[in-house]
Amino acid sequence: MDKNTQKIVLIGTGNVAHQLGLAFIKTKIPICGVWGRSKTKSTELAKKLGASIIEDLHSLSSSNIALICVTDTGIEEVLDKIPKEVKVAYTSGSIGLSNLPKREALGVFYPLQTISKNRSIDFASVPFLIESQNTIFENELKILATQISSTVKIANSETRFQLHIAAVIVNNFVNHLYYLGEQQLLENNLSFDLLKPLIKETANKLDQLSPKEAQTGPAQRNDQLIIQKQLAAIKEKDTKEIYRLFSQMITAAQLKA
């Protein structure tokens, strides 16, 4: 793909559009236009990326690749407005290709990462999952992803869906445990910063050990004395339920082959 002829248009102005846009221009791949429902947000992002504001999606042409970075429920609506000859890819983990109206060049460009607007992402190590029924377009998307990441895979919708479930578990749910840990400390006027080295080591340990091998703590040892003592000391209802459930699950998992 020639960097000078591809004209990438970002559809959406949220976290993913922001961070992908920045990653592209960092690799000298220009973003030619930005479309968003909110005029303020699209103006802001277009300015940041040195791109034009797309007023009307119907104005896109076959020289564009439109990257749809909107929430899952919004994809079909914007897709309807984009002329059939435009190549389109979307960034969702859970929407299957067959769930969307067919078109000549429709594909998936899914970064397996948690993306927030105010936190820049180094995409180099982020797995990108690519899919299209159109093999030429699939290859184009693959080449595009390769320019920002070293882990690019062709994967069908079912594989992507399963990976998205696992991603929800190890990112969204893990982050909620960070939140509960933070609440537990705030209640006792203790700084969450004290936990950060532990949180990082918990993640980094997986470079060397499997999650089962990496497990430590009272439930891993089935130390009921400490488990009951800690459980009794937790005031917050959700945290108490989580504590009870995880302690049982961890003890059971350690006994499995």
Added chain:
Amino acid sequence: MDKNTQKIVLIGTGNVAHQLGLAFIKTKIPICGVWGRSKTKSTELAKKLGASIIEDLHSLSSSNIALICVTDTGIEEVLDKIPKEVKVAYTSGSIGLSNLPKREALGVFYPLQTISKNRSIDFASVPFLIESQNTIFENELKILATQISSTVKIANSETRFQLHIAAVIVNNFVNHLYYLGEQQLLENNLSFDLLKPLIKETANKLDQLSPKEAQTGPAQRNDQLIIQKQLAAIKEKDTKEIYRLFSQMITAAQLKA
């Protein structure tokens, strides 16, 4: 404390004894002896640390500092065998000083970290929580910890207990979610390695954002379409229960002020 006169003895041969021992000798603080219930294990650790094997705890003297690195339920038993004039500290998060028989110099030397035998720890950033009723000994322990870590705090038993609960949440429970994510992928013949960049970014995001700010995903957006679709696709019973519970909790937490 003079490095040449302090004679540290490690009591225990598990994960904590291993890694603390290695951290001490790396900082040129010698370990003079190792005691363990298992002869094989104490021989192995003593050899690794260039220390002698302590055959009988009754042989320790007032020139020793005994660091008890055994599980919580085993502390009192070994403590009984150590002569009263020996300075003793233990490494547990959840055992309060007042839960143990009084002695002249009894203290706590608690590293807030997950420690496995086969994973070396860089203690430099690990918070150490120190406590003793004997202020001279408390200070000795503080100086000792300062030689391997830059974050050393005097903290009472209640503070340490609360921190240990939070540590269980953000380490043991988080690690169990890694396990469930791994299981979800194994069932679908997918490599857990694909999740590792996401797992690390989830932890590292906290350098910049609070857990609440860092949250993303279907439950954060209360996207019931995806939530129900993912829930229906999960076969494993525990994972299904966890998915339902966390999705509710995350959506509720996002609505809180």
